[in-house]
Amino acid sequence: MAMLHVLETEVMRLWSEILGVAVTSADQDFFELGGQSLAMVQFLAMVESEFQIELPVEVLFVEGLTVAEAARAIEKSGTLTPAGEHS
Amino acid sequence: MTTVIMVTHGTHGDVLPFVSLGRILRGRGHRVEILTHAPFEAVARREGLEFTPIDTERDYERYLADTPLLLGAGLERWRRFYDASGLFDQIRFECEVLKARHVPGETVFVGRHTTAISTLFAGEALEVPTAWIAVTPLQYMSERAAVHMYRQSMSDRLDAVRAMLGLAPVDDWAAWFTSARLHLGLWPEWFDRAGVPAPSRVRLTGAPYGDDTFVEPVPPEAGRLLDRGAVIVTGGTGRMIHERFYPAAVAACAAARVPALVVARHRDLVPERLPDGVSWFAHLPFHQVMARARAVLHHGGIGTAVRAVAAGVPQVLLAHGFDRSDNGMRLARLGLGSWLPERRWTPGEIVPLLREALVADGYRARAATYAQAAQPGLRPAAEAVEALLNS
Numbered sequence: 001m002a003m004l005h006v007l008e009t010e011v012m013r014l015w016s017e018i019l020g021v022a023v024t025s026a027d028q029d030f031f032e033l034g035g036q037s038l039a040m041v042q043f044l045a046m047v048e049s050e051f052q053i054e055l056p057v058e059v060l061f062v063e064g065l066t067v068a069e070a071a072r073a074i075e076k077s078g079t080l081t082p083a084g085e086h087s
Numbered sequence: 088m089t090t091v092i093m094v095t096h097g098t099h100g101d102v103l104p105f106v107s108l109g110r111i112l113r114g115r116g117h118r119v120e121i122l123t124h125a126p127f128e129a130v131a132r133r134e135g136l137e138f139t140p141i142d143t144e145r146d147y148e149r150y151l152a153d154t155p156l157l158l159g160a161g162l163e164r165w166r167r168f169y170d171a172s173g174l175f176d177q178i179r180f181e182c183e184v185l186k187a188r189h190v191p192g193e194t195v196f197v198g199r200h201t202t203a204i205s206t207l208f209a210g211e212a213l214e215v216p217t218a219w220i221a222v223t224p225l226q227y228m229s230e231r232a233a234v235h236m237y238r239q240s241m242s243d244r245l246d247a248v249r250a251m252l253g254l255a256p257v258d259d260w261a262a263w264f265t266s267a268r269l270h271l272g273l274w275p276e277w278f279d280r281a282g283v284p285a286p287s288r289v290r291l292t293g294a295p296y297g298d299d300t301f302v303e304p305v306p307p308e309a310g311r312l313l314d315r316g317a318v319i320v321t322g323g324t325g326r327m328i329h330e331r332f333y334p335a336a337v338a339a340c341a342a343a344r345v346p347a348l349v350v351a352r353h354r355d356l357v358p359e360r361l362p363d364g365v366s367w368f369a370h371l372p373f374h375q376v377m378a379r380a381r382a383v384l385h386h387g388g389i390g391t392a393v394r395a396v397a398a399g400v401p402q403v404l405l406a407h408g409f410d411r412s413d414n415g416m417r418l419a420r421l422g423l424g425s426w427l428p429e430r431r432w433t434p435g436e437i438v439p440l441l442r443e444a445l446v447a448d449g450y451r452a453r454a455a456t457y458a459q460a461a462q463p464g465l466r467p468a469a470e471a472v473e474a475l476l477n478s
């Protein structure tokens with residue numbers, strides 16, 4: 001549960017930067033916040049670059065994705081590790 | 088003498104860098120031909136390139152008119168767009184031209200990353216070394232998505248083009264997508280490091296500055312406005328722009344009481360009635376006028392963004408779709424600009440950022456480091472393309 005909370009915080013940080021709006025709740029939806037398919041591409045690429053986690057490409061084509069769902073997808077795909085801590 | 092055949096698609100930011108690259112290659116003694124949209128024939132021929140149109144002026148306008156549909160979500164949109172715009176037939180046509188023009192052992196193909204599918208197909212069939220060139224980092228960031236799209240929704244039509252060339256269907260789209268022998272990125276290292284970096288196989292050569300292929304003089308009215316401290320407002324040269332961009336940008340300039348040059352190829356995108364001190368221009372030679380502007384309020388295209396940094400001019404981005412918010416994010420991280428998403432395009436949000444840009448104390452000094460590192464990157468790109476034949 002603690003890890004999921006950390007992941008949600010990271011997702012909110014990334015979405016705020018990508019979307020240019022404050023993202024403050026795990027219930028907020030990427031597309032309702034103004035996100036589009038290429039912004040989702042950006043999110044996947046940033047997750048891969050920063051945390052070395054490759055989310056399934058199918059995530060790009062979903063019609064709704066909340067912070068909590070994105071965090072769970074990251075949790076399922078691997079262990080969160082900031083890129084700088086990889087050898 | 089090498090024959091270099093280039094294929095590119097899109098708007099000025101996608102085409103003019105290739106025209107400029109072609110000019111340099113031609114200056115180095117090579118024969119250069121470009122396959123692209125019909126409206127670019129004059130500028131390509133002026134630079135001494137041979138030109139083959141892949142469409143007509145009317146087709147191109149329709150293509151531009153349909154592209155806003157791509158801003159929405161969903162895999163099927165792209166297939167519908169390719170079908171409706173006849174892009175599979177266009178790829179087939181490009182392959183036929185590449186096949187007809189190549190000289191065995193003396194030819195290099197150069198294509199725009201993601202869309203110049205024909206260069207990879209024809210290069211594979213004819214054993215011609217091929218370079219793919221990206222004009223924005225998001226093209227590399229999108230590779231997994233593009234591979235998925237080609238594999239899941241377009242492989243039937245693409246494999247039919249391959250069959251025409253005597254090639255078997257693609258069995259590994261991910262490997263095919265990275266099969267060019269040379270991969271170039273036309274942006275500076277500092278811009279790359281500010282966001283998700285390009286893959287290690289990519290050689291970054293620096294900014295393209297394709298806009299210096301336009302040689303029209305600066306209109307007197309533009310000169311007068313610049314002398315009065317005007318800002319430049321531009322949403323790029325295509326129609327891939329949110330309908331609120333120009334109304335919001337113009338309203339913000341009026342609210343901030345700053346004169347403005349609104350540069351937009353399509354007049355209908357711009358409010359019919361413009362406030363005093365705001366004038367519309369279809370084109371302006373940015374390499375001449377950018378440094379004279381007090382600030383640039385733009386859509387977030389990478390060409391405009393890097394050109395503004397090189398000119399030492401503060402910038403505010405109203406970014407919507409494509410690579411624009413990624414470009415805005417990179418500039419914001421570097422302290423070189425600010426950006427707003429579409430839902431924040433109100434005078435109350437834009438005007439403070441514009442005013443901040445107009446009084447950007449020390450901006451030129453801050454940008455100077457990056458401006459120096461934003462030197463033209465097309466010569467190294469030309470050398471890399473040249474070396475392909477000897478590799």
